[in-house]
Amino acid sequence: MSELEQRCAEAGLKMTGQRRVILKVLDDSQDHPSVEEVYDRAKKIDSSISIATVYRTLSLLDELDLVMRHEFQEGYSRYEVNVDHHHHLVDLETGKVIEFQNEELEKLKAKIARDLGYELIDHRLELYGKKIKKD
Amino acid sequence: MSELEQRCAEAGLKMTGQRRVILKVLDDSQDHPSVEEVYDRAKKIDSSISIATVYRTLSLLDELDLVMRHEFQEGYSRYEVNVDHHHHLVDLETGKVIEFQNEELEKLKAKIARDLGYELIDHRLELYGKKIKKD
């Protein structure tokens, strides 16, 4: 039983065939798939699965904090399995998403919020860039 | 003639009554109105204006970089008149948007991208927080 599956069970979710398939797809993902992409990958395993179920399952998993929903500036959501805290740099030429962490940045964000009189609850930082070519 | 109007003229846009109304609404906005809000404010000046025109005009202005489109995590877009570079802190309890700038942050972002081998083209930073209450 995968860790995702385990944590779903702990949350009291019924482990249906469809959910098992979606969890496997997520477990196997090293990227940040859209709902449509999760759906396509799931269909390869069980072609009878419906996109409504994918939407419902991803929403549930997001609520349980087992996955993280992102809305890059594309008009739809992407999901990723909830790993360590990090941010994203989106390659504007290829759409590739690169993850990074930066401790200094974390401190700075919290400080900025505090200075404005706020407790930082959540945030979003995305960089969009082009690869530097060394000729 | 407002500065926005001037810059639209320079861009070769025809100055119709509807556009003048929308530009005035934007000029008078100190906040970050949604399309619906711009539409409502515009209708108070000219009730015959259509929401399609508001969408079309805001898209145009965004392309010309006269306004900036934001997608906070709300499921729709908000616009603001394109002023100095800054970021936003969204008050999670009231929805209020607070603007801030931070030079240190700017440098850090560019450095992170550079270290990853990227030239920073664009970025997005939003903080979401709750007001700290001093009891």
Add this chain to the structure above:
DNA sequence: GTAGCTGCAAACTCTTTGCAACTCT
């Protein structure tokens, strides 16, 4: 005069939902 702009309504995309049938536990 004409290219560009408008209002209207229909269409589109992404997402959610009501419902009857089905299935884990």
Add this chain to the structure above:
DNA sequence: AGAGTTGCAAAGAGTTTGCAGCTAC
């Protein structure tokens, strides 16, 4: 058995678009 889950299709929200008429230049 019963609550939770599913597929389907319809509905929703936000946004875009085709078209015929209108308007700034």
